[in-house]
Amino acid sequence: MNSQGRVCLSVGWITLFLMGTDLFVVSPLLPFISEAYNVSSAMTGWMVTVFAVTYAIAAPFFGWASDKNGRGIFITLGLLLFSFSNILTALSPYFTWLIISRILAGLSVAAITPLIYAIIGDIAPSNRRGTWLSIVVSGHLTALWAGAPVGSLLEHFLGWRSVFVVMAIIGTILAVVNFKTWKYVPKSDTTRNLLEGNLLRILGSVSVTTIWAISMYSLYVYIGAALYSENRFSSSEIALAVTFYGIGAVLGNLISGQFTDRFGSRKISKDSLIFLTIILICLGIFFSSGYWIYFFLFIWALVGYAGFTSYQARLAVEYPKERGIVMAWNNTALYIGITIGSMIGGYVISNWGYPFLPYVCSIAAIISFVLSTQKVQDTKKESAFPADR
Known part of the structure; x- marks a missing residue:
């Protein structure tokens, strides 16, 4: 560099x-x-x-x-x-x-x-x-x-x-x-209508991020209350749990970048969603296991944010001419997913309690994986980037 x-x-x-x-x-x-x-x-x-x-x-x-x-x-x-x-x-x-x-x-x-x-x-x-x-x-x-x-x-x-x-x-x-x-970065050299024929495909692509956000935030929004209810954690223990989660998110993001460049963004984004599903099921099983929850929160964030980063890289490759609007729609999809996730989490808590949240999140992760298997773009990919092997 x-x-x-x-x-x-x-x-x-x-x-x-x-x-x-x-x-x-x-x-x-x-x-x-x-x-x-x-x-x-x-x-x-x-x-x-x-x-x-x-x-x-x-x-x-x-x-x-x-x-x-x-x-x-x-x-x-x-x-x-x-x-x-x-x-x-x-x-x-x-x-x-x-x-x-x-x-x-x-x-x-x-x-x-x-x-x-x-x-x-x-x-x-x-x-x-x-x-x-x-x-x-x-x-x-x-x-x-x-x-x-x-x-x-x-x-x-x-x-x-x-x-x-x-x-x-x-x-x-x-x-x-x-x-x-x-200021020295040139603007796109295309003059065509960037959305022509692509809007529905873009919305389909970023829907993966919406469902991913539901799988992460349906639980995360209520993590403090859940840890207090199921593990009787103090405020300092809850803060430590969130710290483990935050560190896992950063490390997962950084590790994902290395793996994406080596193995391709399509492979890493899909594989991480499979692992996310497994981790969420384990999180549900061991949620009331006391201090073991720190480990599972760390792994959950590590795997979850690895998938988010690799999928952003995949979109960047597969929509080279519409990169700005695709990244923007992807962020909109993220916020929509967070909002829907908080609503789903509240409904689950009200009807079945905190222990069911990780399992509901695992279902969302499976749906996100299924959506991620779609072919995002039919145009020629940038061959120098091993995104779609």
Whole structure:
């Protein structure tokens, strides 16, 4: 890897770490925000909901626009909007303005996260695309166990508003850095209608990610409550369990990149879904086994996120001309899956209890595997990348 490649990966990693921190840090701050505006916890939860809904709706538009007009300018403008929205979050005098600020934040992240994935897919050497994508994805996942705790620590000393001020400052700096980094990356040379004849195929392809997200998040959303209910874990033990999960997610993502480049993204993405099904069944069997749960949570995340990263690499190869919009739709599919997964998880808990959740997730993993066996694209593949052997 040359120095330019290292710079691009570093910028992409740091940018996605900031985006992940903005996403994951809100949840632990909700009690303080609720107290500041004198609203219920359920009401403050709308901060997360409006962010996710806006992201899911807006991401495909930015993906389509970036395929036609270049990605760097949208990433830069997105970061400027990100900084503005976080300043507005920090300074909002009323709760209504706070909700508006999170809508703008969702809009800004929709213009950044999928386009970082796409632009890395554009510039990565064909035989190293899996590794490059896994590196930048690890920035987003690292925020799960590193960025959010740092934000919580900052809240402890300076208050919750300081968290958003700091993210706004970093976002402004990164806007300049990203502009300088990506301005020499050429836009797509195609002038045809990128969606012509491909939209249904794209939606079919990203449905794999939706079902995968259900298999992961139907349980993960309720993991703290489940561990308390079934294992009587304390808050510190639950935090340790989430840490094991977070580390497993990062390692699985990075290992997947190496395996994808060596064995092909199609093989790794499908095999990982088979292993995910087996792990979820084991997780169900041993869920009440005390401290063994740490091991199974680690393996669950390791295998699960290996599949996510390899499937992104597969999409990057099989849709070379529509990479931006495919990555955007894939992120929309992810958020839809998270939303549906949380709803399914709540239904399962209400009717059958926590122990049934891993088994329901395993069924989703099987369905995701079946969908992943479809042939994604009929066009000629990039032969230098061993994605479809």
